[in-house]
Amino acid sequence: MNKVLFFAHLREAVGKDYIEIDAAGKTVAQLKEELQKQYDLPRFESVMTAINEEFCQETDVIREGDEIAFIPPVSGG
Amino acid sequence: MNFAITKEPINVQEVIDKVVDRDAGAINVFIGTVRETTRGRKTLYLIYEAYESMAVKKLEQIGREIRERWPGAKVAITHRIGRLDITDIAVVIAVSTPHRPEAYEASRYAIERIKEMVPIWKKEHWEDGTEWIGDQLEQVPYPSGKPEVKDSDE
Structure with missing residues (x-):
């Protein structure tokens, strides 16, 4: 299984922190x-997209247990 | 713990204390605060959220990048999340270096990198609506799937 995390406007669109x-x-x-x-x-x-807390490429292949996170353009600071 | 995400108000002195160094000739402190008016629109308050574990890693990465570019530098960064009101402190960056110019340069580098690639987001709450802010320049697409800047870890 894979945990898929959503943040900011994506979290609101999905209605959950993760699936x-x-x-x-x-x-x-x-x-x-x-x-x-x-x-x-x-x-x-x-x-x-980040896999296991590192930015990745669209072509990267997801492995069992990987944590996937979608990272909208950031606005910290 | 020189790099932290916190839900509590930031104690500026505590961040400074982390970079005190007998070989430092300067400590530069940047304090990012919540501004009331942006392009004529009045902000009531902000909500910051973070992918906390990754955000701490990325702040640590910024620290490593700075120590590579400016040898002898010490860096501490704390970013606050949750609800912040106007004038509240959102981020504190402290950098100590042997000489003054490097402390200014490294501090500037740190805040620009935060705005590029640390997974923290703010939601503006205005008098007439709300919106997640994409990035400081409104919209920068990332065609390659990640920020198109030097990422020494990758």
Whole structure:
């Protein structure tokens, strides 16, 4: 299983902090496409992805147990 | 614990104390505060949220980048999350270096890096609505899937 985390406007769109799904073997791009179909995720194309707390590429493949987080453009400071 | 995310008001002196160094000739302190008016719109308060574990890692990474670029530097950063009112302190960056110019440069570097790649977000609550702020320049897309800046860890 994989924990998929949502923040900021994505968290509000999904209505949850995280979901648990089986995404092993999928690329980040494939997972994003699936989630986009399932939820209406505004501005999802400008969102970065982190696997296990490191920024990753859309082509990276998700492994069993990986924690995935979608990172909207940040606005700290 | 030189790099922290906190839900409590930040004690500025505590952040400074972390970088005190007998070989330092300067400590530069940056204090980021909540501004009331942005482009003519009045903010009532802000809500900050963070991917806390990753945000701490990314703050640590900024610390490493600074120590590589400015040898002898010590860095401490604390960012507050939760509800912040106008004039509240959102972030404190303290940098000590052997000489003054490097302390200014490293402090500036730290805040710019925070605004680029540390997973913290603010939601503006205005008199007439709310919005998650994408980034400081409104919208920067990241076509490569990550910020297009030097990321020495990767």
